[in-house]
Amino acid sequence: xxxxxxxTIDGKGVKVPAGATLLEAGRAAGVEIPTICWHExxxxxxxxxxxxxxxxxxxxxxxxxxxxxxxxxxxxxRSERVVRARRTILEMLAATMDLSEAPEILAMLDEYGASxxxxxxxxxxxxxxxxxxxxxxxDYSKCVLxxxxxxxxxxxxxxxxxINFNGRGYETEIGTFFDRTIPESTCxxxxxxxGVCPSGALKPKREYLLEQGISPEEITVLNSGVKKRKK
Amino acid sequence: MxxxxxxxxxxxxxxxxxxxxxxxxxxxxxxxxxxxWLPEPITQELARSLQVPLADVHGVIEFYTLFxxxxxxxxxxxxxxxxxxxxxxxxxxxxxxxxxxxVVPGGTTPDGERTIERSPCLxxxxxxxxxxxxxxAETSIDLMMDTYELGRPRSKVYGSLRLLTRNCxxxxxxxxxxGEYTALLKARAMAPEAVVAEIKASGLVGRGGAAFSTxxxxxxxxxxxxxPKYVVCNADESEPGxxxxxxxLLDDPHRVIEGMCIAAHAVGARKGYIYLRGEYPYIQxxxxxxxxxxxAAGYLGEAFDVEVFLGAGAYxxxxxxxxxxxxxxxxxxxxIKPPFPxxxxxxxxxxxxxxxxxxxxxxxxxxxxxxxxxxxxxxxxPGPKLFCLSGDVTxxxxxxxxxxxxxxxxxxxxxxxxxxxxxxxxxFGGAAGAFATPAQLNVKLTFEDLRxxxxxxxxxxxxxxxxxxxxxxxxxxxGRFFAHESCxxxxxxxxxxxxxxxxxxxxxxxxxxxxxxxxxxxxxWTMTDASLCGxxxxxxxxxxxxxxxxxxxxxxxxxxxAK
Numbered sequence: 087x088x089x090x091x092x093x094t095i096d097g098k099g100v101k102v103p104a105g106a107t108l109l110e111a112g113r114a115a116g117v118e119i120p121t122i123c124w125h126e127x128x129x130x131x132x133x134x135x136x137x138x139x140x141x142x143x144x145x146x147x148x149x150x151x152x153x154x155x156x157x158x159x160x161x162x163x164r165s166e167r168v169v170r171a172r173r174t175i176l177e178m179l180a181a182t183m184d185l186s187e188a189p190e191i192l193a194m195l196d197e198y199g200a201s202x203x204x205x206x207x208x209x210x211x212x213x214x215x216x217x218x219x220x221x222x223x224x225d226y227s228k229c230v231l232x233x234x235x236x237x238x239x240x241x242x243x244x245x246x247x248x249i250n251f252n253g254r255g256y257e258t259e260i261g262t263f264f265d266r267t268i269p270e271s272t273c274x275x276x277x278x279x280x281g282v283c284p285s286g287a288l289k290p291k292r293e294y295l296l297e298q299g300i301s302p303e304e305i306t307v308l309n310s311g312v313k314k315r316k317k
Numbered sequence: 318m319x320x321x322x323x324x325x326x327x328x329x330x331x332x333x334x335x336x337x338x339x340x341x342x343x344x345x346x347x348x349x350x351x352x353x354w355l356p357e358p359i360t361q362e363l364a365r366s367l368q369v370p371l372a373d374v375h376g377v378i379e380f381y382t383l384f385x386x387x388x389x390x391x392x393x394x395x396x397x398x399x400x401x402x403x404x405x406x407x408x409x410x411x412x413x414x415x416x417x418x419x420v421v422p423g424g425t426t427p428d429g430e431r432t433i434e435r436s437p438c439l440x441x442x443x444x445x446x447x448x449x450x451x452x453x454a455e456t457s458i459d460l461m462m463d464t465y466e467l468g469r470p471r472s473k474v475y476g477s478l479r480l481l482t483r484n485c486x487x488x489x490x491x492x493x494x495x496g497e498y499t500a501l502l503k504a505r506a507m508a509p510e511a512v513v514a515e516i517k518a519s520g521l522v523g524r525g526g527a528a529f530s531t532x533x534x535x536x537x538x539x540x541x542x543x544x545p546k547y548v549v550c551n552a553d554e555s556e557p558g559x560x561x562x563x564x565x566l567l568d569d570p571h572r573v574i575e576g577m578c579i580a581a582h583a584v585g586a587r588k589g590y591i592y593l594r595g596e597y598p599y600i601q602x603x604x605x606x607x608x609x610x611x612x613a614a615g616y617l618g619e620a621f622d623v624e625v626f627l628g629a630g631a632y633x634x635x636x637x638x639x640x641x642x643x644x645x646x647x648x649x650x651x652x653i654k655p656p657f658p659x660x661x662x663x664x665x666x667x668x669x670x671x672x673x674x675x676x677x678x679x680x681x682x683x684x685x686x687x688x689x690x691x692x693x694x695x696x697x698x699p700g701p702k703l704f705c706l707s708g709d710v711t712x713x714x715x716x717x718x719x720x721x722x723x724x725x726x727x728x729x730x731x732x733x734x735x736x737x738x739x740x741x742x743x744x745f746g747g748a749a750g751a752f753a754t755p756a757q758l759n760v761k762l763t764f765e766d767l768r769x770x771x772x773x774x775x776x777x778x779x780x781x782x783x784x785x786x787x788x789x790x791x792x793x794x795x796g797r798f799f800a801h802e803s804c805x806x807x808x809x810x811x812x813x814x815x816x817x818x819x820x821x822x823x824x825x826x827x828x829x830x831x832x833x834x835x836x837x838x839x840x841x842w843t844m845t846d847a848s849l850c851g852x853x854x855x856x857x858x859x860x861x862x863x864x865x866x867x868x869x870x871x872x873x874x875x876x877x878x879a880k
Contacts, residue, residue, distance in 0.1 A: 134807075136808070138847045149849075167842075170846075174843040178812040206830070231811070247370030253379055254379070256803065256805065256815035263375045
């Protein structure tokens with residue numbers, strides 16, 4: 087039988103199985119802790135820090151997606167420090183990339199009273215749309231660097247290793263070997279990266295064409311070829 | 318690219334193939350040394366040979382500033398423009414060089430002869446301004462007099478103690494001059510647990526900045542069941558203003574190696590690495606020859622051996638887990654802790670990782686015994702400490718003193734503020750540190766006193782600014798450092814260091830707007846509170862201390878003198 091742990095989240099006592107993360111414990115307590123980079127299919131690296139919470143006895147805020155609940159733990163998910171960190175991270179995101187297709191993050195901006203105009207004059211990450219293959223587009227101006235695409239392309243799912251990181255720090259961008267096109271990379275078009283992208287940076291080409299006002303019929307024509315038949 | 322000859326590559330890569338991914342950084346160095354940079358076909362062949370995914374290899378090249386995937390000049394000139402050098406006219410020096418050769422920073426002359434780059438702190442702060450000319454240190458550069466020193470940097474060693482620095486500034490680094498590893502011989506005659514107990518009893522804590530108990534670290538690794546275990550010397554000294562490890566490694570390599578051998582005996586490790594920062598290439602031959610001597614003398618060998626691993630330009634690799642990733646051939650992303658290195662370190666194995674200065678304390682502790690060692694310093698901060706004095710001080714250099722000396726006494730030993738000017742501020746602990754005011758001169762240099770004063774001892778940086786200096790320029794320079802060095806893994810630091818720099822640019826230019834102070838606080842505290850590793854957690858530390866200590870600097874919009 088699994089050991090049970092009792093902890094307190096925002097004043098509510100909750101029992102969870104040993105090994106549960108604070109994110110899971112929050113759900114059990116009916117307390118919602120926001121996440122951006124977290125995904126059930128990928129390894130948690132605690133990148134976005136939007137899930138940080140205050141744990142009694144800890145000097146720094148703790149990422150709820152990774153930290154495991156312990157018996158008697160006292161957790162605050164909406165303390166002043168937590169809210170300041172979340173709001174500032176959201177404001178910095180809005181000043182960095184195009185969040186127009188990241189509805190969950192936009193909702194968080196509203197919820198935390200975060201102003202998208204908080205950082206006037208901020209250098210934004212703006213890069214040209216990459217349209218280099220028939221399956222999907224890459225619009226890294228919308229990329230929130232959640233790493234999920236790199237993770238599913240590598241050890242979390244496909245073991246294809248077609249993409250990795252260019253640059254570092256603020257200049258980080260997802261890229262291929264020497265910026266080759268996707269067909270020139272080791273990509274096998276499994277589509278998992280598109281599936282886990284939270285912000286519209288990776289998008290099926292068909293969806294994009296429909297958004298551009300091209301009708302399904304026209305897309306069919308675009309995609310059709312002349313079959314070669316044996317005589 | 319058709320004239321690229323791939324033929325020599327097989328021979329170049331041969332030593333690294335068996336290492337697989339862990340051979341990636343050395344292999345990239347070897348290829349780059351031959352071809353001048355890392356062209357795509359070379360990199361592709363290299364990736365294939367080492368069996369590392371192409372995109373991963375590219376990601377690694379992109380991460381480290383000393384790897385180039387575009388052509389660069391035959392000669393590389395890297396000019397340090399971080400605070401200690403900036404005080405001595407580094408920006409003017411960079412401008413002068415660039416206009417002389419007709420390039421912009423980062424650019425290459427049309428004949429492909431020379432690339433001139435801006436560099437983060439090169440650890441030559443006491444001989445500022447400084448540059449790295451290919452693999453040589455270029456120090457005390459004086460544009461007016463047209464003089465400089467080139468080659469092995471000088472050692473300027475002072476202070477009231479000569480324990481750690483006993484051999485520093487000397488003529489020879491040969492084993493014959495160092496003598497027998499007597500502390501190691503003593504340790505090997507003891508049970509490993511007894512060695513750990515002695516280090517614990519000495520009260521030694523890490524000198525790299527985090528001040529964690531060395532004995533507790535060793536105990537953890539000794540208790541770990543998995544094998545193999547590793548001992549790693551963190552020689553990725555990159556904290557702006559810090560140069561102590563450079564002096565120790567250059568002048569007394571055997572002390573460091575002896576310290577590592579004792580650690581290996583204590584925890585049961587058979588393999589050690591010295592992770593040397595890429596900007597210290599001139600130290601590598603000194604270490605390699607010392608290691609060869611130690612092997613010949615039987616101190617290293619079958620039971621425990623050490624190799625040097627050269628970093629490739631990334632401050633974050635001084636963070637212990639990022640350092641492991643780097644040795645493993647990856648981008649230097651810090652890992653989540655726990656688990657800690659004592660159980661899950663290099664290659665996922667139990668690892669002791671200590672700073673150079675920490676390891677140099679170890680032979681002294683074994684020789685004297687913990688009780689005798691503790692007679693130096695204070696009850697809570699026992700032992701000797703190295704301080705790196707730079708900036709506006711009469712005699713910049715490395716100072717060895719016992720813990721407990723006051724800041725005033727230390728500055729007096731260094732001849733006071735240069736030119737007899739009044740003191741403006743002291744930056745403690747480096748870029749990740751905090752500012753002290755002249756009112757804090759009587760603070761005792763101990764962990765406990767500094768902590769109470771809100772000053773981090775960090776890596777022992779004492780950077781002095783006279784009252785004529787505008788700290789807003791210093792803050793901009795620190796801001797640029799962190800924006801350049803953030804690894805980009807976690808959001809607060811990845812974006813916060815950039816947002817912070819943008820506002821610090823406005824601060825230095827006198828164009829701050831009414832919301833900027835609050836923005837600096839929000840960004841600063843968010844990085845401090847929510848970042849994944851120590852880099853982000855301290856990226857606003859100096860700024861937040863300046864806002865508290867020197868509020869006038871931030872009160873005026875428009876860059877009038879604040880006084």
